[in-house]
Amino acid sequence: MDRADCDPDRLHRTYKQFALVNRVVSGWHRLYRTRVRPLAAGSGQATLLDVGCGGGDLAVMLARWAARDGVPLHVTGVDPDERAFRFAAARKPIPGVEFRQAGSGDLLAEGKRYDVVISNHVLHHLTTAELQAFLDDSARLARSLALHNDLSRSAAAYALFSAGALPLTGSYIRGDGLTSIRRSYTVPELAAVVPAGWTVEPHAPFHCLLTYRRHDTYRQRPA
Numbered sequence: 001m002d003r004a005d006c007d008p009d010r011l012h013r014t015y016k017q018f019a020l021v022n023r024v025v026s027g028w029h030r031l032y033r034t035r036v037r038p039l040a041a042g043s044g045q046a047t048l049l050d051v052g053c054g055g056g057d058l059a060v061m062l063a064r065w066a067a068r069d070g071v072p073l074h075v076t077g078v079d080p081d082e083r084a085f086r087f088a089a090a091r092k093p094i095p096g097v098e099f100r101q102a103g104s105g106d107l108l109a110e111g112k113r114y115d116v117v118i119s120n121h122v123l124h125h126l127t128t129a130e131l132q133a134f135l136d137d138s139a140r141l142a143r144s145l146a147l148h149n150d151l152s153r154s155a156a157a158y159a160l161f162s163a164g165a166l167p168l169t170g171s172y173i174r175g176d177g178l179t180s181i182r183r184s185y186t187v188p189e190l191a192a193v194v195p196a197g198w199t200v201e202p203h204a205p206f207h208c209l210l211t212y213r214r215h216d217t218y219r220q221r222p223a
Contacts (some may be wrong), residue, residue, distance in 0.1 A: 001172040002125070008083075013171040015055030015087045021165075021173060022058055026120055026149060027204025032065050035211075036073075036116055039144055045072045049114040049141060051104050051134075052122040053077030056088030056097075063097045076114070078102040104137035117142040123150040123210070124184040128193060135195055139212050146212040149203060151184035157206035158182070184208075 001011055022028065040046035050059045059077035066073035077099045079085055085101035117138045126134055138146040151157065158181045165174035185193075190208050191200040203209035 001176050002081075006172070010171055011083060012087065014173055014176070015057075015084070017168050017171050017173050018055050019057035019061075021168075021177075022120060023061070025161075025205065025207075026058075027207060028058060028061065028120065028149065029065065030204070031147060031149065031209075032062060035145065035147060036062065036118075037066070037069060037071055039116060040066060040071045040073045041069075043072070043115065045074060046116065047114045048073060048075045048116040048118065049107070049112075050075060050077040051117060051119045051138070052125075053079050053088060053099065054084050054120075056084075056091055056099055058118075058120050059088075059097055059099070060091065060094050063094050067096065074098075076100065078104075078107065104134065104141060108137055108140055112141065113143050114141055115143045115145070117146040119148045119150075121150055121180065123148055123190070123208075124180055131193065132195065135198060135210075135212075139195075139197065139214075142212060142214055144214050146210075148210040150190075150208050150210070151181055152202065152206050152208045153181055153184040153186055154206060160206075181206075 001014055036048065048062060053059050056077050059075045063073060063075045073096060075097045077088055080101065080103040082101055085099060088099040123131060158178060161177055161181060165177055168174055185208060187200055187202055187208050190210065194200060194210060197212055199211045201209050
């Protein structure tokens with residue numbers, strides 16, 4: 001689906017199906033409860049940046065969870081891919097959510113800062129040099145916290161996703177998902193290449209969580 005000549009109808013269905021896949025396997029509701037909500041609830045108006053937001057489903061989910069909890073949170077989703085931006089921007093408008101076609105470097109050039117910076121399933125797409133630049137940008141953009149959630153490679157993850165994604169027809173979900181698992185890091189592999197200041201831990205089924213905290217005032221709460 002990263003190819004410029006991929007089928008636009010299959011790509012559209014892929015963006016639509018991401019919402020189900022992310023809700024089931026990525027573990028973001030727990031991250032919202034234990035990492036994002038405690039920080040946002042302690043501020044007047046927290047801001048969150050979703051880098052590489054794809055079709056925007058995670059940005060929308062986070063905003064809806066925060067609104068349900070009465071937590072003031074403004075979410076900005078950015079993606080450099082015009083196709084992803086068009087899909088996200090065509091969503092029904094959600095209060096507190098905006099989408100832009102941009103990368104992290106563009107935001108830095110504009111002097112932007114956000115309380116929380118996140119990404120989902122982005123890291124395995126990056127070369128080692130790109131990963132270092134991406135993490136440097138994230139640390140500079142984040143006032144308090146950066147969270148990057150990615151797949152963790154294993155034979156079990158590959159087998160389970162291969163079977164579980166069979167019903168998701170007409171999209172790139174299964175093929176690209178299996179490729180992504182093959183390209184992803186294990187927790188020790190990711191820990192070996194991240195810069196100082198970042199921590200790596202297992203998260204959800206078959207995921208790695210990469211965390212950067214700028215302020216000691218952030219306190220994690222139990223799930």
